Amino acid sequence: MTSKPLSSHAGTTTTAGRRRRVPMAALVCAVLGVVVPSATVPAVAAPAARPAAAADTTGDRLPGLDPQALQHALSSAPDRVTGVLARVSGPAGHWTGTYGTADIETGAPVPVDGRFRLGSVTKIFIATVLLQLAAEDRVDLDQPVQRYLPDVLPGNYPPIPVRTLLNFTSGLPELTPDDLPTTPEGIVEHRFDNHPFSELVAKAVQHERPFTEPGRTQVYGATGYYVAAMLVENLTGHTYQQEITTRILQPLHLRDTTAPRTGTTIPGPHSHGYIAVPRPDGGPRLVDITEQNPGAGGMISTTADLDRFLTALFRGRLLPPAEQAELFDVPDVPYLGGTADDPGQGRAYYAAGLMRVTLPNSVTVWGKTGTTFGYTDGMFATRDLRRRLVYSFNPTTGGGNDLTLVTRILSAAFAP
Template sequence: MTSQTFPTDHTTATVRSRRKRLPLPGLACMALTAVVLSTAAPALAAPAASPAAVVAASKPDLPKLNAAALQAAVEGSSVSATAMLARVSGPAGQWTGTSGVADVTTGEAVPADGRFRLGSVTKMFIGTVVLQLAAEDQVELDRPVQEYLPGVLPAEYPPISVRQLLDYTSGLPELTAGDLPTDPQGIVDHRFDDHTFGELVAMAVKHPRLFDRPGSMQSYGATGYYVAALLVEKLTGRSYQREITDRILLPLNLRHTTAPETDTTIPGPHAHGYIDLSPAHDKTGLVDITEQNPGAGGMISTGADLDRFLTALFRGRLLPPPQLDEMFTVPNVPYLGGSDQDPGHGRAFYGAGPMRVTFPNGVTVRGKTGSTFGYTDGMFATRDLKRRLVYSFNPVTGGGNDRRIVNQIITAAFGS
């Protein structure tokens, strides 16, 4: 099998804002390209090194579900994470697995139905709401966002369309490691800090734009979704969390998913998140950072709920056909800093939220990854929903920083 890199003990496995608050990594945690996360600066998006295959002319068959590879991937997470859970669903095979401990003090087992923080997976919910507003004729995707949100972006900026916010072609600059604490002790000390979207955007736009002409390139980042969330709030007069709750969580009966505005805790069963303050990151200096400021990346969910969300989204329950096509459309532009080794082979590989990844065996999946301090997660599915994957693990050196775990679990699910 061709290897590939994705753009973040007790083991069991069974076959079968306050308004506008933001935890420091939040939506800014980097893309796992199909899935790569960097630890140096959670606010910076890094090009991924990943699948190098061309989509087959005819739809390829899914490989047989490889329970051994999935179990090995889950068990292998114990080196750099305290816990992991994974769930594969769909008519092409079902499987669940956990590893590690939910609490290093008590040794409690990881609950397979445990809740976890979503980080940048929240972008999929924000993007869905914006596209719903477009379907309701409350916003025009080709209209400059400056017309809806005057004064949010510098006056000298060129027009940036709403669509360009969603598909990562805006060229908006990103927060850097110098804007917010990203070292382990800084993460511990500042995990309850409160930053409004306006403050985060204001910090980001002090840096040079990523490229001159909006729409000419793609580069994964968070600033565009800060602005998109502000847009939701301007158009509806309510917090983006409230809109997500009323438009998505309640209609789909996602009872274990929340979009908290002020609550710093994780309700219900969950694995704790930790960060290791020891220089060697050998788990000798673990500090519990489960509780942290919610906000842009502060949604909380479970594997079952994310699977339900993906299924409803792909089947068109949340978006009419034109808007669903919009979400899945990948712009035909270069990827900034891209190469033949990334999912787009140097070209864009994100739509209006989800990424598109094709494995060497020809199987193509779409989905999203996310990370916030102490939690890294992702959800992927084939377009026909025959196989779906949701996973979450708890890295000890920050959010979204162990590509090995991500590589193994996604490849085991789809690429074996």
């Protein structure tokens, strides 16, 4: 399959209480910078120049919805994405928009109700289930993982409290490019391979730990959530996908969201995912990788379902008060490799799965980003749910957050 120019199918619907238009030059100036300490760090917007505490209400700081800024953000990366989809909801305005194509062969437009792979957004579903188990006294967040999974971590490890798995302070090492294929050719060849959590954790713990004392430093990673999913399965006797389905998807009637264990396809309307593979002559060709082993982070959803999930989560429909507080309890510890330019200004900015970002206009949002081959997505909301954003796009770079595009979308929604 060869790369071809994309037809720019753009669709927009908007309702907002108050609207203002921002000149294009001002919009460009409003785009926020980002820092990439490593390939595993999620896309985030840079914070305000001064430290800002999380706000429960946005008050008058939340600007009017700007459809022009939003549509411009969606269409700002035609050279590295094939399709983009976004939804803004809440009392402060509604907007949906698309850009690009769902299929480069047919030129079909991106479906507004399209499904997409969640990648690491799956983490907040796992965190919610584990917090529910804590509320049921089936796991103690202060007890070490080794108490529940005695044969998973090396014997020379210190006690790793369960809570540290959720807030990224466990100090567990991460997989490296030597552990799994990372080149475009390798990704295409091995996209149907199955890697159980036990295998991924066993590979990861062969590497040096990033820090030695759990709970004293934060750094984003995946290994802690592999162990958290294993813990869910050990405590319940069911797969983590089954627990997510019965505890979250069914009660909230998220009918377009699935947590497949082995299925390789995406049901219902969806945009295709692609990866650019170098040709012998040096030029790229786009290979369709829509079908792949779901593996870790293999959930599939829509913008509408994620909006419903985020709303229910923030309103406390899924967790009692004590466990609900864990979602927004950012530990007061350094962020490994953090600088004054990142969301925590050198300090932690993750709670139990959710990340906290304060924008230059002092609006604080909470959410999660995710990515897998051919799909990048995210969901963010103000704590009071006055404005919520869910987006998905199809990068051709083989996975990994497109930091610039994510920042533009986030900025356009909350700080145009």
